[in-house]
Amino acid sequence: MKILVINSGSSSIKYKLFDMPSQRLISKGAISHIREKGSKFSNHYAGLKIILQEIKSVDAVGHRVVHGAEKFKKPILVDQNVIKGIKKCCSIAPLHNPANLAGILACKKLLPGIKQVAVFDTAFHQSIPEQAYIYGLPYDYYQKLGIRKYGFHGTSHEYVAHEASRILKEPLNKLKLITCHLGNGCSITAIDKGKSVDTSMGFTPLEGLIMGTRCGDTDPALITYIMHKKRIDTKEMDRILNKESGLKGISGITNDVRLLEEKANAGNRRAKLALDIFVYRIRKYIGAYLSVLCGLDALVFTAGIGENQPAIRDKICRGLFTYSRVKPKVLVIPTNEELMIARQTFKLIKGE
Numbered sequence: 363m364k365i366l367v368i369n370s371g372s373s374s375i376k377y378k379l380f381d382m383p384s385q386r387l388i389s390k391g392a393i394s395h396i397r398e399k400g401s402k403f404s405n406h407y408a409g410l411k412i413i414l415q416e417i418k419s420v421d422a423v424g425h426r427v428v429h430g431a432e433k434f435k436k437p438i439l440v441d442q443n444v445i446k447g448i449k450k451c452c453s454i455a456p457l458h459n460p461a462n463l464a465g466i467l468a469c470k471k472l473l474p475g476i477k478q479v480a481v482f483d484t485a486f487h488q489s490i491p492e493q494a495y496i497y498g499l500p501y502d503y504y505q506k507l508g509i510r511k512y513g514f515h516g517t518s519h520e521y522v523a524h525e526a527s528r529i530l531k532e533p534l535n536k537l538k539l540i541t542c543h544l545g546n547g548c549s550i551t552a553i554d555k556g557k558s559v560d561t562s563m564g565f566t567p568l569e570g571l572i573m574g575t576r577c578g579d580t581d582p583a584l585i586t587y588i589m590h591k592k593r594i595d596t597k598e599m600d601r602i603l604n605k606e607s608g609l610k611g612i613s614g615i616t617n618d619v620r621l622l623e624e625k626a627n628a629g630n631r632r633a634k635l636a637l638d639i640f641v642y643r644i645r646k647y648i649g650a651y652l653s654v655l656c657g658l659d660a661l662v663f664t665a666g667i668g669e670n671q672p673a674i675r676d677k678i679c680r681g682l683f684t685y686s687r688v689k690p691k692v693l694v695i696p697t698n699e700e701l702m703i704a705r706q707t708f709k710l711i712k713g714e
């Protein structure tokens with residue numbers, strides 16, 4: 363069965379085509395500059411049309427959808443109700459869900475009769491218990507506005523957890539894992555018996571670790587203080603927290619860890635400080651999740667930084683378990699969110 367995996371962003375569509383159940387990657391590619399001035403792709407439909415001309419035949423489609431809120435706890439076959447549900451989640455994921463939906467609607471038109479499955483970034487974290495997902499805010503904000511921790515990168519954390527179980531030759535339901543997805547966006551998850559029990563990202567992907575350009579955890583009172591002092595509105599504040607903070611904001615140089623390491627090694631103080639803060643925050647979260655899990659079999663690193671920056675991994679792990687009776691394995695596992703989506707799509711369609 364040929365399964366097309368679509369990751370539809372605001373101005374791009376990335377795809378991978380898999381043969382299932384062999385999991386062989388048949389082809390992959392991307393279309394960019396959708397809806398941009400002067401582009402030949404005025405919408406997602408036009409972009410997808412080109413992709414489908416290239417890949418010719420498809421048996422099913424798996425879509426990455428960023429936000430499923432509490433409605434979608436697992437992958438689901440797309441129908442009108444699901445489309446309505448994804449639309450409803452647009453208000454809490456305005457940057458991502460509309461683009462994901464545009465990909466689904468374009469596929470529906472271009473591939474009538476072909477089954478489509480939506481796989482949600484938030485779904486894996488739906489097992490997080492109430493005590494970890496409710497914020498210290500008035501409770502009716504949760505009831506009326508859906509304000510709670512959702513967590514993201516779920517497909518990646520789930521994929522590397524399965525890989526860890528395969529590598530360790532231990533069933534997932536016997537393992538305690540901490541998975542660190544360290545890319546431009548960074549998140550860390552505590553996984554007990556294959557279920558996410560806590561994760562660092564929150565209501566939005568801004569919470570938690572220091573990231574390329576996102577601030578991660580900060581004093582919430584700072585937001586109004588900065589807005590007042592700098593005389594900026596909510597839109598500008600949002601931009602600063604998401605695009606001008608994190609490694610880029612601290613170093614004043616870049617969000618690219620490769621360049622920061624180069625600069626730090628050449629004696630640049632701010633580059634070194636940015637990396638030290640990045641590592642320190644990750645170590646704090648690992649400490650916290652050790653006490654959430656009460657044990658640990660493996661610490662897993664994945665994504666751009668996690669997979670390719672041994673110096674950062676070393677700094678995170680140095681002395682971390684010296685005084686602990688817990689001696690976990692440390693694994694580096696390349697993530698493959700598209701393969702996880704293909705597996706889940708295949709499983710759902712076969713099980714129908």
Ligand code: ADP
Nearest residue numbers: 544545546547617618619620665666667670671
């Ligand atoms: P995204 O979240 O955008 O998918 P990535 O997972 O590609 O991001 O991670 C980007 C980060 O990984 C950058 O900070 C970059 O410096 C770092 N990185 C380190 N080594 C590599 C490498 N060999 N290839 C790509 N990114 C790398």
